[in-house]
Amino acid sequence: MRTLISYLSYSGNTEEVAQYIESRLKHEGFDVDMHEIGIDLTPDVSVYDFIFLGTFTWDLGSTPEEMKDFIWDVGYKxxxxxxxxxxxTQFGGDSLFCKxxxxLVTFYHSKWEGLKVEQSPRGHQEKYIDxxxxxVLEDVRVIA
Structure with a gap:
């Protein structure tokens, strides 16, 4: 199954989550391409069976402009x-955490709840990612 992981990261935390997901997917036999939003050219997402989209939250619950630009460049949902x-959570507490x-889950009508990681994905948070x-993979295997 051809899979794209597109992510936006300033501090490196979202990038670490993306890399962790990439490693797990490759271990499961998925064909995975990585795309760093704002750095790499926007790929043709229509060639992928599945897309993982990663972002951080900015300015008291806002979606970063680069993510909005990516969505605009893709041109469809x-x-x-x-x-x-x-x-x-120190920036706005639980109500704004990973808003x-x-x-994006609402915008894409995603079948899955969003994964929210507090800062770095290392250590005990890996179990949340897993x-x-x-x-997600249970449903993806059914789709395939």
Missing amino acids: PENVAVFGSGD AVDK SWLER
Whole structure:
């Protein structure tokens, strides 16, 4: 199954989550391409069976402009989009934590809840990624 992981990261936390997901998907036998939003040219997402989209949350719950530009460049809402992101509860508390993830899940009508990681995905948070990814992959295997 051809899979794209597109992500936007300033601090490197969302990039780490993307790399973790990439490693797990490759281990499962997926064909994975990585795309760093704002750095790489926007790929033709229509050639992918599945898309993982990663972002951080900016400015008290906002979706970063580069992510909005990516969505505009893609030009349509592909199906089978799973959304993940990193955030920090010290900026706005629980009500604003990873709010951009929630917004993208709603925008894409994603079948899956968004994955929200507090800062770095290392350590105990890897189990949250594993659990979320397993739920997503259960459905993806059915789709394939």
